[in-house]
Amino acid sequence: MYPRRRLMARGQWLFDLRPHRLIVFHGAEGVLREVSGDVPNPLSAPVVLAALNESADVWVGSGDRRVFSVGTDASASVQALPRECFDLITDGGRLIGTVVDGALKLATLFMTDASGPQWEPVALPKPVRATHGYGYSEGSPPRQSPDGAFLDTSPFGITVVEKGRGRVYVLRPGAAQPEGALQVEPGSEQDIWRAQATPHGVLLLLVINYRQTALLHFALDGPLLGSLPSNDEDEDEDDVELTWGGKGVCVLDSERALHFVQDKVLLVSLPGLQVLETLAGEWPTFVSVTPAGPDQWWVGAEDSDALFLLTAEPGQPLRIHASNRQVSPGAPLMHVGYKMPAIHWTEHSSAPLTVSSPVTETWRATVRNDGTACEAVRIRVSGVLLGARVVDVSVRYRCQPLPMVEEHRVNLVGVTAGLESGATAELEVTFKPRSEGSGPLTITVEPCSWQSQGKAWQWDKEESRVLAVTGHPASAQFLLTVE
Secondary structure, three states: OOOOOOEEEEOOEEEEEEOOEEEEEEOOEEEEEEOEOOOOOOOOOOOEEEEEOOOOEEEEEOOOOOEEEEOOOOOOOOEEOOOOOOEEEEEOOEEEEEEEOOOOOEEEEEEEOOOOOOOEEEOOOOOEEOOOOOOOOOOOOOOOOOOOOEEEEEOOEEEEEEHHHOEEEEEOOOOOOOOEEEEOOOOOOOOEEEEEEOOOEEEEEEEEOOOEEEEEEEEOOOOEEEEEOOOOOOOOHHHOOOEEOEEEEEEOOOOEEEEEEOOEEEEEEOOOOOEEEEEEOOOOOOEEEEEEEOOEEEEEEOOOOOEEEEEOOOOOOOEEEEEOOEEEEOOOOOEOOOOOOEEEEEEOOOOOEEEOOOOOEEEEEEEEEOOOOOOEEEEEEEEHHHHOOOEEEEEEEOOEEOOOEEEOOOEEEEEEEOOOOOOEEEEEEEEEEOOOEEEEEEEEEEEEEEEEOOOHHHOOOOOOEEEEEOOEOEEEEEEEEEO
8 A cells, every 4th residue: 555645725725635744735835744753654544634614724644543633734733533534535625534444444423513523424325236347357246455444525516435345435515425336346455546526426547557557437326337447348449549657637527527647638528538639748647637717627646746727728738847945944733742852953053164374163953852762872973074084073962971972984872871851961062274175074873772683503603693773863954164
């Protein structure tokens, strides 16, 4: 399971999500906010987002009790959502969430109003069997591999996709329960599914084995309304052009949809999925699409902060151009605590430092261990001026000289005793000129522990031990000039 982002916009706002990461774009600039602390590896649950009341509230999270409310001010404090959801989305003033069981099967579909205190379960209809014939063994017993319940939205409703169970539900805007559901051949771990509601049913994008692509349009009672590529039995197989590298889908209105593939964008008709227009473009990763105004959509690629503005006016050619926006760091969304050592600067400077012969200069800083205790601390001073013998370096840690050993001609490394949780330590790095030069210098304080490298057949020999970084280091870089 790969991490997924969703982009949603209301008015001037655009929200860009990755695991434990949020960028709020407003006007020409964006604010980056991340979860701080020991964030675990992303689970199978996706990062989620929902915008309410013209972006008066933005809900984000990763499905494991990290769901937040962020106000219209991008720097506003966050509040925990009282309900744990696997995925989350909005429908007007409502929040819609999925809850999965321990096997990652959809357990309940919930909805609530904007305040979020009362989550009501939604009755799910029995899925209607549908077939498509693209890359799967139709007619054989389905092999289910549940992987969660993902949500997506279009002007015509919300879809709930269980790829691993082959189920797709469609909840119309404002409806109390899904209008219908489909049961198709489940997808495998190597497949990617996307689904969006249309006025006729549901548009389903299948990317089989990360490559072969099919775009299918189903009615909610099962019939296939259209497909791309076509599966018309009267059409010669040699004349059917296969589609590869599907990267996204977006329902524009009741008559048009966009299909992003690896090297182009296809504008297709609804319900029959006839290609109306082709726009060249490279889409190496999956994209998310969200409205940007009348006949305009923002397009954001996964694993990239680059945005594209797409214009798709009825009767006019598709137009798309890049929109580069500056992103500045913002306050953490929240702090989840530390389960390992975490060294941070409490006092330090990254300003350029100049040393003029024969006078020495000292760089001073203070570190604090905000996490658990560490067994040892390793201090590393790195820079090309060290290897070029332009400057001599000496280090004092906790007011005591620290012996430093040369490493790879560009590092000086010293190891000292550990640092307790909550403890602080003073660091002094003194520079004595030997020649002239200028270049970047990095000073890093690493929390470490000794780890054995002994082999099973070396039980009768002394085990070798190595020092390994086992926490969050603090690092500072500045320009050093020696004259």
